[in-house]
Amino acid sequence: MIKSMTGYGRGSCSGKDKNMNVEIKALNSKFLDLKIVGIKIDYETEIKINEIISNTLKRGNIKISIGYDGLNKGQELVFDKERLNAIQNIVQEVNASYNQEIELKDIINANDILGYVDTDISNDSDLIIAIKNAIIQLEEMRCSEGEKILEDIINRVRLIRDYLLEIKNHTKTLSKDKFDHLSDSIENIIGKNKMDENRLMQEVAYLIERSDITEEIVRTDIHLDKFIEYTDMKEPVGKRLNFLIQEIYREINTIGSKSPQADVTCNVVEIKNELEKIREQIQNIL
16 A cells, blocks of 8 residues: 655544643655654653654654643643743854754744643653544545555556557567668678678677667566555555666666667657656655
8 A cells, every 4th residue: 555655633632631632744754753842741751652653654754743722720821931042042053153044933833932830741641642643644644645646656657568568569670670771781881792691690680689678678567567566565665666666767778778769769768757757756655
């Protein structure tokens, strides 16, 4: 099953003293990059969240925002001025030292500088439930978008197979055409009476062998079959698909460089165009 790496999920849980809200946003990334913002949580809870995210979402730039649903009875919302000043000083230092233009809004949100006086999540069961609910929603979005990506990729693979079939048909006449062309060229240069036909056959066979693209066509077909096979797997396959696309690219480049036929060159260009579009889609696959 193909899953997108982008998605959004929101979960909530009504605890004994407070209503917990969690938002999870996922974007493309080669690795798992997790950031938790909002209400401060202890180290043990953060470890639990990391474990849940790595076991479910696997990969991507993941941002988890944790907050409460409004003020609860007996709680006072306070502004952490010292924390804001400290962050602002760091931003100014980074901008001055590294010639950057970072703004506060790029690295903090309201939950970073606002909090409840008696807020703690010593009992993290409500938070874990909210996170799991958000993950369920995010995974549904990932699957839905993944289905659309897969449909587009399958259509492009079909086009590639069509172009590859045209290349096969063009190459059937390559040997005879090349032999006739070389024979005429050599005959014009040295004269028909002086031409050793056996030697000519050997030289032409050597040149034809150098321009033969049968192996590249066969390997491309095998790679395309494997590509489709990977899309049916339940585990994440984004990295495998990316590797296969690179291998197919290599075979198609070789076909283009070895074949002298203009029709083959045109089909190679079309295949490369489809491969590039598939490669762009794969960047968003888990």
